[in-house]
Amino acid sequence: MDDDTWFAGTDNMGLWMISRSGDSINARSVGDTLFMNTNIPALNAGPERTLTIATKELGAVKVKFSADFSEMFITGRYDVTSGLPDNNVRTIFTDREENLWIGLYTSGLAAVTTNAFTFCRPESDKEITYIGRAGTQVVAGTRSGLFDFDPLTGNFTRYRNIAARTGGSGITSWSADDPGNIWIGTAGDGLWLMKPDGNLKQFYRSGSPGRNHINSVAVENNNVWLGTSDGVVLLDRETGVQKSVYTTMELLPHNFISQVVVNRDGEVLVATKSDRLCYIHVTGGVRTEGEFMEGRLVNDIISISVAHDRSVCAGTKGNGLFLFAADTLLNYTEDDGLLNNFCYSAMIASDGRIWTGHQKGFSIINPATGSVRSYSTDFGVRGDCLSNALAQLPDGTVCVGTTDGLVVYNPSLEPDSIIAPQAEIISVVINNVVYPYRESYNLPYRKSYTVKVNYAGIFLRDPLNVVYRTRLDKDEQWGEITGDRSVAYSGLRDGHYQFSVEALTRDDPESATIASFDLVIQKPVTDRWWFLLSVLALIAGVVYIIVRLRERAHRKQREYLESELQKRTAEVNEQKEELAQKNLDITESIKYAKRIQSSVLPDIARLNTVFREAFVFFQPRDIVSGDFYWFDWVDKDRFIVVCSDSTGHGVPGAFMSMIGTALLQDIITVKKIIRPSQILHELDRQIFSTLNQNQELEASNDGMDIVVCEFNMATRQLVFSSAMRPVILVIDGVQHYVRGNRSSVGGESVSEKFYDDQEYHLREGDMVFLFTDGYCDQFGGPGGKKMKISRLKTLIDDISPMSAADQYREVKGFFFEWMGEGDQVDDVLFMGMRV
Structure with missing residues (x-):
């Protein structure tokens, strides 16, 4: 027990304590009244001065000594009343889980895995059909009578034979209440009531024999x-x-x-x-x-229990136990670990666990973890559990009535902590060859391996409650919890693996032990570092040689190309100079053509001598323009103004403008045609005739969009005719947008082209605006959009009150601001005249 105290068991002389005090050693008998003349073959010392004593007549006795070893207290007894086959104990041993192992002389080996269970048997009438509390007294009912029962000591006292006083048919059910009344159901004599003072009277009897057989109260x-x-x-x-x-x-x-x-x-x-x-x-x-309870047999509920949270469990005759929790229905059977599918009693305890009784034992279900533990004859249960003989007392103690007394469970005696199962790897099977366990396995390269690992979790307290989870590599997640004791992996290729198995219990998945080993499958020769290094060195040498050869070829190629490039550069420079000279010649020719075109166009200054004020914004896209204007007097009162947009721009457009100018001069000044619509008809005819004189060539579609205005300066009468071009008039400050006819002059030969005259009477200060489509079609502004006629109308509204000089600046400025950094898309002609 300590360095100065020892205990010894003797043959037929009981228990002795040997103590040392200084140089003297003393021995004295301990527990004379209990162990006198007792054969004690084995002792087992425990913590805190506890000692378990194996005896040949009394079973095993657990005692605890005071601090000075002067007093001894019995804390536990293990004998036939506790479930041992007999009391002849030969040896005892406590393992790492603190299980007590008891070796018997003739009846094998027994294990005490918990002190929370005790087996209590009365000397007679052992079939306990009821356990409950009448007032403050715990009572145990049988088929014939009633005991007072003390759960702490396990003693049955004060037996009362009641069956003879209740008609003699036998007692089938019991119930006790808080005032201490005991309600007694019989097999044919109705219901009886026994008051706390012992007074017994019949409380109910029916005229129906079946209703006098009371199975439950x-x-x-x-x-x-x-x-x-x-x-x-x-x-x-x-x-x-x-x-x-x-x-x-x-x-x-x-x-x-x-x-x-x-x-x-x-x-x-x-x-x-x-x-x-x-x-x-x-x-x-x-x-x-509730949901339907489905099973192998017709469902017959023989026991039922309700929890505080309204969960309901129902024990059946052959279909196991059903649990109704919230909206979920669960069914527990032998396949889930129940001892038997016939559940004669059922109870939901205060901790949420479900107890159910069977023949030769009982089961405990933990819905929170899904674990099911069964207790049978190997646990010490000798009798069958009786119908609905199952109860939990206020202190948490659970009593199970059987045909051989009571099984009493005291949860306060459960250990505070349970040692986790010890995980052990039994063997490793590699490609059907069994190898004993070792910490690492080094395998040569193969295309793939199949590895099976056999393992176990040593948990002697409850071996059926051990479960496992495994993983093959330390970086992987653990697998699902399972009761399987082996796992196989196929198709393992080269690499470093670490296998681990974790042994745990269903009730406590957080406590576990781990066993593991390393598995190394060598890489193929082609993946070894030295092989890869040699291959890399060889590749580097080959690459070096190839690079040097290519460099030499590239150098020769470069020298040849440089020589050829110098020759080609000289030729290109010569051609460039020739093209530059030709471009200069062409540009000079076009500039000269511009001077010719400018000389043909009338002087803009003449407009200011005819009108109160006027402006012309003329902006060719290229050097020469396809847009042109023409004006002249036809008599002393009438003045003709023409604004035209010829097909194309640049040199082709300039040719058309020259033709147009010449034809207008001939029509108006020579032929004396001065009516605007007649001018357009004659111009259309002559353009088509002029451009199609050579019938062998393809017919020309060239023409022009043109507006011809006749101003009577004496009467301020405006007559104009338009081919495809609108005219904008500002009369009394109000803008009028006047569309032209929908036929161009020239172009395609159409048998009927219609040009009409439109007349307006102008007042002094009114404005007339003529323009070609190059102004409205210009792209620019925000988003690079087309200007369109709507913006032009807005511009005219803004500038019409201004002077002609200011109008010119605004028209020109707005155009270039809208165009921005973009390119001009067409020739532009914009004319404004105030009468």
């Missing part, structure tokens, strides 16, 4: 509910008067009722043959609700 504030072999009976708690009877006539699924439990005040849940939950309310009657 549920007591609430004002009502007593009876589950019978012929429906559910509702009684008044004070008077015993029958309030209602519910059978299949009232839509009850079946008349045989296994259990009734209170769901809330005035309502019970009924366990019977039904595939849905069945409720009965004192005012609403029978109703079924």
